[in-house]
Amino acid sequence: MNSLTRVAGAIAAGICVFALGVSAAAAATRVAVFDFELFDTSGEAGLNGPKPEEAHRLALISDAMRRKLSEMGYQVLDLAPEKAQIEEQTPFRNCNSCELRIARRLGADIEVIGLVQKVSNLILNINFQLRDVADGKVLRAGSVDIRNNTDESWMRGVSYLMRNRLFDPPLTGKATP
Incomplete structure (x- = not known):
């Protein structure tokens, strides 16, 4: 095989790989x-929303x-x-599925x-819901109780939910192959 044939083959293979990636x-x-x-x-809620450290944790797990x-x-x-x-409609727990339209x-x-429910500074509950936007059907949901109001405990809680509720068993028909 000459070098021109090899180059043409490599270009063709690259185009195929690129096309597969695009599709x-x-x-x-x-x-x-x-x-x-x-x-x-x-009972610890501030008048202006979450405390700064809790706002940070909400962004962290999101x-x-x-x-x-x-x-x-x-x-x-x-x-x-x-x-x-989004700002006008939140909190979503009070808007009767308005986030589906968004x-x-x-x-x-x-x-x-x-949603993170803060029962006390020691006891919190992290919840999520994954829904089909077309029909509003709940595809997955999960909840986990955590102890301690720290970055580490919130991350452990959301990590547990992702491993054991969001992706196990794998979503069928919703992820790329």
Whole structure:
């Protein structure tokens, strides 16, 4: 085989690999992952929302969920185009599934919403729900109790949910091959 044939073969193989990658990316399930919210029933709630350290933890676990879904082959959508609507409608626990309309406008196939209930500074509960945007059907849901109001305990809780409720068993028909 001469060098010209090898180069042509390599180019053809590269085009095939690129085309497969483009088709897989085009087929990726689009996910709107909304920020986790805090529902403070501890009696410690501030008037202006979560305490700064709890706001940090909400962002931490929301970003962890987005990162993991992205690593698993999902296309995590940017929520910025609907920022005003999100701010107007939150907390989602009180809006009768209004986040589904927002997720549809973003072009999502599925959505993830999450809630952290603070029972006390020691006892918290992390919940999530993954729904089909087209029909609102719940595809997955999970809840875990954690002890300690620290970055580490919140991350362990959301990690448990991702491993044991979100991806086990694997979602069928929703992830890229």
